[in-house]
Amino acid sequence: MIKIDNLKITYGETTAVNQINAVIQRQEKISIVGRSGSGKTSVLHALAGLITPSSGKISIRNNTRNSTQNSDVNGIREDTAIILQKGGLFPWKNVEANVMLGMINEEISKEDKAKNVDGVLRELDIADQSEKYLHELSGGQRQRVAIARALVQSPDLLLMDEPTASLDMITKEKFQDSLVGLYNRHDITAVIVTHDIEEAVYLGQKILVMSEGRITAEIVNPYYGNPNIRESIEFYELCLKIRQVMKA
Amino acid sequence: MKKMNPWIGILLVFLLWELLHCFVNPLLVPDPVNTVITLGRLLLFDDLLVHALFSLYRLSLAIVMAMVLGIITGIIMGMNHVLEKLLVPFMYVIFPVPKAALLPIIFVLFGLGDLSKMILIWMILYFQIGLAVYDAVISIDEDMYISAKTLSLTRVQLYRHVVFPAILPSILSTLRTSVGIGIAILFFAETYATDKGLGYFIMNHWSLLNYSEMYSGILLLGIIGYVIFRWVDLLRYKFVNWT
Numbered sequence: 487m488i489k490i491d492n493l494k495i496t497y498g499e500t501t502a503v504n505q506i507n508a509v510i511q512r513q514e515k516i517s518i519v520g521r522s523g524s525g526k527t528s529v530l531h532a533l534a535g536l537i538t539p540s541s542g543k544i545s546i547r548n549n550t551r552n553s554t555q556n557s558d559v560n561g562i563r564e565d566t567a568i569i570l571q572k573g574g575l576f577p578w579k580n581v582e583a584n585v586m587l588g589m590i591n592e593e594i595s596k597e598d599k600a601k602n603v604d605g606v607l608r609e610l611d612i613a614d615q616s617e618k619y620l621h622e623l624s625g626g627q628r629q630r631v632a633i634a635r636a637l638v639q640s641p642d643l644l645l646m647d648e649p650t651a652s653l654d655m656i657t658k659e660k661f662q663d664s665l666v667g668l669y670n671r672h673d674i675t676a677v678i679v680t681h682d683i684e685e686a687v688y689l690g691q692k693i694l695v696m697s698e699g700r701i702t703a704e705i706v707n708p709y710y711g712n713p714n715i716r717e718s719i720e721f722y723e724l725c726l727k728i729r730q731v732m733k734a
Numbered sequence: 735m736k737k738m739n740p741w742i743g744i745l746l747v748f749l750l751w752e753l754l755h756c757f758v759n760p761l762l763v764p765d766p767v768n769t770v771i772t773l774g775r776l777l778l779f780d781d782l783l784v785h786a787l788f789s790l791y792r793l794s795l796a797i798v799m800a801m802v803l804g805i806i807t808g809i810i811m812g813m814n815h816v817l818e819k820l821l822v823p824f825m826y827v828i829f830p831v832p833k834a835a836l837l838p839i840i841f842v843l844f845g846l847g848d849l850s851k852m853i854l855i856w857m858i859l860y861f862q863i864g865l866a867v868y869d870a871v872i873s874i875d876e877d878m879y880i881s882a883k884t885l886s887l888t889r890v891q892l893y894r895h896v897v898f899p900a901i902l903p904s905i906l907s908t909l910r911t912s913v914g915i916g917i918a919i920l921f922f923a924e925t926y927a928t929d930k931g932l933g934y935f936i937m938n939h940w941s942l943l944n945y946s947e948m949y950s951g952i953l954l955l956g957i958i959g960y961v962i963f964r965w966v967d968l969l970r971y972k973f974v975n976w977t
Contacts, residue, residue, distance in 0.1 A: 578976045
C-alpha cells in the first residue's frame, strides 16, 4: 500500500503540490490527470524518490520518505520503476543494452539477464528490434523499450509520466492496449500521469484529478478493464465528468 | 555518417595541381606525378622518413596529452559547479590569447628541444578541447541524469554509461579539428631551432630552391593529416553509430 500524507512540494517560492493525501492499494491502477502545471509530475517524481517532499510524507510498503528522512530512498526505489515523459532511454545504446541497464545492479549472471531481457522484449513484441538504436524505432516502439526497461526490474510499483504524450492517436491507443495487457499479466501497482482524460479513464481503476497542486476529485472508474469501453457512451460520460471537474 | 568516395577528392586535388603546373610557372609548381615519384624516392632512399617520424612523434604526443587533459578538464568543469565557476572564466580568458606568440617564452622556459614544440601544440589544442568537452557535458539532456537516478546508477556507472557516451561525438569532432590545427602548428614549430621534422624539411628545401623536394614534404604532411582524419572518421563510424 502507498500512503501519501499531507505531501507538499515547493520549488523556491512556487508550490507545486499543496498538502495532498491519497491511498493507493496494492495492485491498484491509478491515473492522475490534470492540466499542465497542476503538480502531477511532481507527485510522481516524489513517489519515485527523485525529489524530496518539502513537508508531509510518502510511505511505500514499509519505507517512509519525508523532508528530513532521505535514507530510505533506495528502499523506495528498489521495487519501483519509472517511465519518464520522453522515455529516459539512452540513444547511444541499442534496444537490448537500454533494457539491460534496468538490471545493472542486480546480482544475477549475464546469461540470466539476457534471458530476462529477451523475454520482456518478446512480451512487448519488439524482440526483433533488439539490435536497433532508438533513432531507428518509431515513437511507439521507443515507449515499449522504456516499458521493457521498467519491467525487467520486476517492479511492484510502475510509475509512468505521460508515456503517450508524443504519440499519434492510433499508436497511442495501441500502446494503451498493450499497457492494459501488461496490467493483466503482471501483479503490479501502476500510477500513470497524463493530461489526456480518455487515457486516464481507460487506464485507471481510480482517477485522481489534480489542479493547482491539489487533488480536486477522486473518481472510481466502474468501467475499468472493459476492452470495448472506448466505444461506449458511459466512457465518454465519465470523461465529460472529469473534464468538468478539471475546468471548475 | 555519410559515406564518401575519397578518390573523388584526391582526383580533384591532383587535377587542380596539374592545372596550376600547366598554367603557372612549371618550375614553381612541379608536376604532381613527378612529385609523387620524388616523394617515394625521398622516403625510400633519403631521410624524409626520419623527418616524418619526428613530426609524427611530436604531433601524436601533443594531441594525446591535449585530448586526455582537455577531456578531464571539460568533464570536471561540466560536472562540478564549484570548479566550473572557477575554471570556466579562466579558460575563456586564456582561450583567445594567440598562443603561437608565446613561442619565445616557451623556448625560454622549456628549451629548444622537442618538449617546447609539443607544449606549443598542446597549449593551443588543450583549451579548445577542454571548452568543447565542457560544452558537450552541459548540453547533456537533464532527462539522462534523471533516468540514471531512477536506475540507481553509481557514480562510476553514470560516467561510463551516460556522460562519456553522450560527449563522445563532441570528443571525436574536436579530435578531427585538432588534427588539422595540430599539423599547422607543428609546421610552424618545426621551422625554428631544429633540423628534424617535416616543417624543417619543407622550409630547408624552399630556401635551397628544391621545389620538387619541398612539394614532396608538403604532400607527405597532407597525407599524414588525411590518414589521421580518416582514422578519426573510422572511430566515429565504429563508436558513434547511433546518430
